[in-house]
Amino acid sequence: MAATATSTTSSQGMQAYAAPSLFQPHRARDAIRDAHQKKIRPLLCYYAGLSSLPITRFLAPMNYDAVWIDWEHSSCNVETMTSMVHEAIFMSQGATIPFVRVPGHDHAAIGYALDAGASIVVPQVDTVEQAKHVVSAAKFGSKQRGTRSAPPFRLIPGITDQAFDATRDIHQNLNDQAAIMIQIESLEGINNLDAILTEVPDIDIVWLGALDARVSMNLSGNMAGQEKEWLEAKEKFFSIIDKHDKPYGGFAFVEPPFGGPGAIKEAAKRMSFITCSADVLHLAAVAGDLQKAKEAIGQV
Template sequence: MAGDTQQDFRVHVAKTLAATGADWCWIDMEHTACSPSLLVEIIQAIIYESGGKTIPVVRVPSKTSFEYMTWCLNAGAGGIVVPHIETEEDVAKLVGACRYPPVGHRSVAPFTFIPGITDTTPEGETLYSITNRHVAIIPQIESRAGVENVEMIMGNKNVDMIMVGGRDLRLDMGLPGLSGNEPEYRRVTERIISAAKANNMPLMAYTPDDRVFKRRLQEGFTALMVSADFPTLALGTMADLKKAKGIVEQHLRGEI
């Protein structure tokens, strides 16, 4: 009973977020476990409820979660974020799992393509060539090793965007908090930004507050996560309570 209720809640959260007009919706499988069938339901709920306007982007559990990558893409996810990418080999394996031949070795799902109905394409194109161009592969850089190889990672022509995991990168460097201006942190950040400019590579990041949001904009980040369900629920409720208590105090003072 509890499990069913929890699953229903997650799908309702996805439906609610899909109705907000967001460009994309992040589904985190690295830190929040759910069944593959529930994951597919969440992805499809976002697509349906938004009328295809909100793109589901899934962070899979690990860089070896190839089955999750396939399930997400078959369900309609528009992007795959893969944590802890550190080497060219990591990227090559990721591309292999997420791209159809001849680029990769992603298998064709027999239930997704119906001859004469869902397989029509412009002349000179196939479903596979179109899909290869419209699914974003997003390695996550969150360690010193990843930064050391960031130029080679971005140099792979099948990488579409880079997610910068600021909190984990700082943790790996022995630095506190989500953000900061320590010289060593600025050096690695500037290296990532410089490599992105050299490769015309979009950058993605989580921005927990206006200060970080403005900084990331100035640094050239273009895919910014501005809200997360749990913090938004907690902080939104706290703000409503503070406002309500203020009104009550005005009432008790006879001001309203």
């Protein structure tokens, strides 16, 4: 059930896509679909590269549309990940949708993130078989080819298990709430993307992992480049995305040296989900403060 894009929706932001209980995932699938159809602006996300509850709590009231919790590349256990998800949802009063990048394709890890109330980002999806496994692990019920285990105590009967669509049960609703983002991070994944999106339509949004893709192609380790094989790979990726009319997400930072307002404006033409800021980048800038202080003091 897609949300109607009205001025009320725009003013409420992602609170317009909140579930009946904040213990449930947002209706992130609807939000991404509406952004893709230009009913609302792209979701603006900050990247949480550090497993820090205080930082998550501090940023939550800023009301980013989404937070990317990087469980793949951080020292983070299940309890910390779950607490970060809850901090993002509750301290933003439902204004921020948590997306957890899970550490691989593990069935249990996907379930932990979804049980916490997040949508998921799944890295390094290279084949149709992997994509089918991911969606199966994320869905309830055989009609969805789902193998996700129904958690008996995550939601309290009559209190936090209200269904957004009262004509269907809670598990059918949850299937349509949390979003699945896959990351294509290799030339193999790009070459298989057409088949993946054809055979696994429940994927909601695709992210091109440029750094990993370039490394897998034995190119220099950065997120850009003008090599012929890289330009051809990107062109193929975007032609497939357009063919399937599939939402696309990526980085577009607001400040130099990684971006600027022009980059955001250009990204919004294509992207439905834009990661525009990152905790690690802002903390890294502290090194510049130290250098400026030393220069101001001068030699002793």
